[in-house]
Amino acid sequence: MKMKKAIAALLTATMIFGMTGCGNKTEAPAAKDAGTEVTSDAAEEAAADTANDTASGEAVTIKVFSNLPDRTSGQGLVEQTLFNMYMEENPNVTIEVEALDDEAYKTKFKAYAAGSSMPDLVSVWGQPGFIDEVIDAGVLAELNEADYADYGFINGSLDGFSKDGKLYGLPRNTDVMCFFYNQKMFDDNGWSVPQTYDELLALGEQINAAGIIPVAMDGADKWPLAIYITDAMEKIDGSGVMAKTHDAIANADFSDPTFKQAAEMLKGSADARLFQNGFEVTDYGTAQNLFTNGQAAMFYMGSWEMSMANNQDIPAEIRDNIRVFLMPTVEGGKGKATDISAWNGGGHSVTANAANKEEAIKLLNYMYRPDGWTKIAWENGICMSAQDFSAYATGNETEVQKQFMDVIAGATNMSGTPINDMGTSDFKTQCEDLTQELSIGSVTAEEYLEGLAGACAQ
Amino acid sequence: MQKAYSNKAVILSLVLPGLITFVFAILAPICLSVYYGFTDFSGMGEATFIGFANYKELFHDKAFGRSILNSLFLAIGFVFVQHPLAIITAALLERMGRKAEGFFRCVYFLPNVISVAVIAYLWKFIYDPNFGLLNNIVKLFGGKGDINWLGSGNAIWSVLIVLIWHGFGWGMLIYYTGIKNIDPTLYEAAAIDGADNKITFLKITLPLMKPVIEVNVTLAVISALKQMETVYLLTNGGPGNETQFMANYLYKQAFSSFRYGYGNSISVVFVIICVFATAVLNRIFKEREA
Numbered sequence: 050m051k052m053k054k055a056i057a058a059l060l061t062a063t064m065i066f067g068m069t070g071c072g073n074k075t076e077a078p079a080a081k082d083a084g085t086e087v088t089s090d091a092a093e094e095a096a097a098d099t100a101n102d103t104a105s106g107e108a109v110t111i112k113v114f115s116n117l118p119d120r121t122s123g124q125g126l127v128e129q130t131l132f133n134m135y136m137e138e139n140p141n142v143t144i145e146v147e148a149l150d151d152e153a154y155k156t157k158f159k160a161y162a163a164g165s166s167m168p169d170l171v172s173v174w175g176q177p178g179f180i181d182e183v184i185d186a187g188v189l190a191e192l193n194e195a196d197y198a199d200y201g202f203i204n205g206s207l208d209g210f211s212k213d214g215k216l217y218g219l220p221r222n223t224d225v226m227c228f229f230y231n232q233k234m235f236d237d238n239g240w241s242v243p244q245t246y247d248e249l250l251a252l253g254e255q256i257n258a259a260g261i262i263p264v265a266m267d268g269a270d271k272w273p274l275a276i277y278i279t280d281a282m283e284k285i286d287g288s289g290v291m292a293k294t295h296d297a298i299a300n301a302d303f304s305d306p307t308f309k310q311a312a313e314m315l316k317g318s319a320d321a322r323l324f325q326n327g328f329e330v331t332d333y334g335t336a337q338n339l340f341t342n343g344q345a346a347m348f349y350m351g352s353w354e355m356s357m358a359n360n361q362d363i364p365a366e367i368r369d370n371i372r373v374f375l376m377p378t379v380e381g382g383k384g385k386a387t388d389i390s391a392w393n394g395g396g397h398s399v400t401a402n403a404a405n406k407e408e409a410i411k412l413l414n415y416m417y418r419p420d421g422w423t424k425i426a427w428e429n430g431i432c433m434s435a436q437d438f439s440a441y442a443t444g445n446e447t448e449v450q451k452q453f454m455d456v457i458a459g460a461t462n463m464s465g466t467p468i469n470d471m472g473t474s475d476f477k478t479q480c481e482d483l484t485q486e487l488s489i490g491s492v493t494a495e496e497y498l499e500g501l502a503g504a505c506a507q
Numbered sequence: 508m509q510k511a512y513s514n515k516a517v518i519l520s521l522v523l524p525g526l527i528t529f530v531f532a533i534l535a536p537i538c539l540s541v542y543y544g545f546t547d548f549s550g551m552g553e554a555t556f557i558g559f560a561n562y563k564e565l566f567h568d569k570a571f572g573r574s575i576l577n578s579l580f581l582a583i584g585f586v587f588v589q590h591p592l593a594i595i596t597a598a599l600l601e602r603m604g605r606k607a608e609g610f611f612r613c614v615y616f617l618p619n620v621i622s623v624a625v626i627a628y629l630w631k632f633i634y635d636p637n638f639g640l641l642n643n644i645v646k647l648f649g650g651k652g653d654i655n656w657l658g659s660g661n662a663i664w665s666v667l668i669v670l671i672w673h674g675f676g677w678g679m680l681i682y683y684t685g686i687k688n689i690d691p692t693l694y695e696a697a698a699i700d701g702a703d704n705k706i707t708f709l710k711i712t713l714p715l716m717k718p719v720i721e722v723n724v725t726l727a728v729i730s731a732l733k734q735m736e737t738v739y740l741l742t743n744g745g746p747g748n749e750t751q752f753m754a755n756y757l758y759k760q761a762f763s764s765f766r767y768g769y770g771n772s773i774s775v776v777f778v779i780i781c782v783f784a785t786a787v788l789n790r791i792f793k794e795r796e797a
């Protein structure tokens with residue numbers, strides 16, 4: 050009898066240990082040696098003047114959840130560099146980073162929000178399609194807007210991150226949609242930058258005749274096509290594009306002629322073979338390669354790709370000749386050449402139930418102080434922050450950077466959030482699907498607008 | 508020791524890990540899935556009970572209809588194209604003998620060893636309309652070579668070819684082992700009676716392979732219904748929803764549109780369809796046996 054009990058106890062114990070063994074998984078702390086090439090003279094400067102208030106404090110671990118999985122180049126490197134600098138200045142602070150690609154990020158973000166172990170500092174998008182639900186669910190901590198008065202945020206850039214007059218996050222970048230083009234190819238063939246939309250189509254015809262793809266378009270991901278619509282609306286209407294889209298979605302009514310005209314413009318561009326054959330199945334990387342290999346004369350993408358001019362993987366003859374122009378004006382349209390399609394998309398927030406809320410906010414403020422993100426991102430030609438970066442002009446900027454500086458400085462109106470990101474997540478998928486179908490002629494402009502209205506109603 | 512095995516506590520402790528895993532990893536999620544199928548849950552915040560609204564919507568959802576059709580299409584492709592080819596190849600392979608047998612067995616099975624992600628990207632490049640292999644071959648034969656293989660109208664065929672090609676090795680390998688297990692004396696007897704290759708294949712190989720074929724066909728139909736990863740990586744259901752499959756559509760609704768409730772209702776219908784398909788297949792095979 051005793052024997053039996055002993056065996057039973059042993060087996061039960063084995064089982065329990067076996068099961069708990071599958072449980073806890075610890076995340077590896079952020080690689081401290083990542084990101085070596087970025088200029089970090091800001092680190093030394095900052096180390097001197099930021100008071101080391103937490104330096105002698107107790108050990109703190111800040112968990113960061115980021116949508117920038119590449120920690121060794123681009124924006125991920127800027128983020129990691131800032132974290133490394135912060136940890137150096139505050140030896141008691143350890144920053145643990147978990148990073149996933151956008152789609153996987155959004156999925157896991159929801160899973161985190163549903164559970165109770167939300168990380169402290171998170172990536173967010175200051176667009177209704179993402180942030181509205183998140184704010185309503187009470188996931189994000191409120192920030193004190195007055196704290197950021199002297200951070201140099203561009204007018205209106207905090208709007209997307211605010212709701213009912215309360216601020217919930219800070220914007221990372223100013224994104225401008227544009228056509229990257231190959232200046233040398235243009236010169237060699239005697240092509241010039243189009244001033245009107247009709248000239249753009251005519252140019253496309255000329256480029257096609259030369260056996261080159263006019264514009265490399267990432268149509269498989271669909272959102273660049275949706276931004277093309279917003280870009281067209283900005284040139285047709287000039288101002289108030291975001292307000293108009295907002296009202297249309299709220300009332301499920303897209304009868305405003307601007308929408309139809311913009312839809313027809315996208316369809317017209319595709320029909321005129323402005324984009325490559327099979328653009329609807331070409332993904333981001335492939336479209337970009339068409340341009341960087343010289344198979345396409347232009348590439349329709351956002352200003353975050355300005356770092357192409359510094360990318361050593363791109364042949365020098367192309368890399369050094371990358372220039373940009375914006376969507377040209379439309380005949381009869383109210384939009385001026387300086388009315389641009391731009392918005393402040395990605396950013397960071399601190400979570401409401403963060404274990405180290407105060408510390409996380411300190412880190413957030415550290416990242417966004419003017420000589421943090423803004424300076425490092427600009428000096429390394431990675432992107433334009435949502436803050437005034439003119440003070441950090443070095444004179445060594447790439448031509449593309451200089452062009453973007455002029456674009457921002459001369460902008461008379463900004464479109465704001467593109468149409469696909471203005472509604473719910475469901476609106477986003479339906480809008481993007483419909484836009485792709487419109488561009489390949491599976492639906493007409495009328496059906497497209499009806500579809501959009503239907504997507505709001507649900 | 509004998510006594511320890513008849514002790515109920517011991518039995519319970521031995522069964523419990525499996526039972527707990529089953530209840531919490533399989534049974535509970537299925538029940539939750541059914542429950543969420545009746546709500547408008549978005550993955551965050553509150554889930555409101557909305558009755559059969561999701562199912563009503565699903566009934567009118569063109570994209571879902573399309574994905575069922577595509578799944579059936581794929582199942583037909585598997586059963587009537589992939590598997591006959593696999594059986595014939597397996598039979599031929601078995602006849603080859605020695606080194607050639609091992610070599611070709613390896614070659615045919617190779618696609619199954621490569622990760623799905625690699626396969627999808629490989630075919631993406633083969634199908635690329637601007638620099639893809641296929642269009643370059645077309646050019647070689649004097650064609651224009653500007654066919655948009657994954658574009659509207661062509662996409663579903665291109666996807667089917669990849670899926671049939673990819674799954675071919677598995678089917679073939681199972682048939683091959685089946686054939687290997689057939690008693691060689693039967694072939695010898697047939698040869699003495701003067702049966703030729705065709706007759707031995709039809710009268711000996713096929714009938715004796717019946718149980719293997721049944722299992723294989725059932726597996727093929729289920730894998731056709733469950734098809735997700737290759738399609739997700741190759742076209743993600745596009746253009747529009749032309750190459751949409753049930754599992755991929757479920758994923759899209761739940762994780763891109765963040766309609767967990769609707770996604771769950773799809774999963775419920777999905778499970779019902781899978782169970783139904785398996786039951787029908789079993790019935791067909793049983794009737795034949797009787």
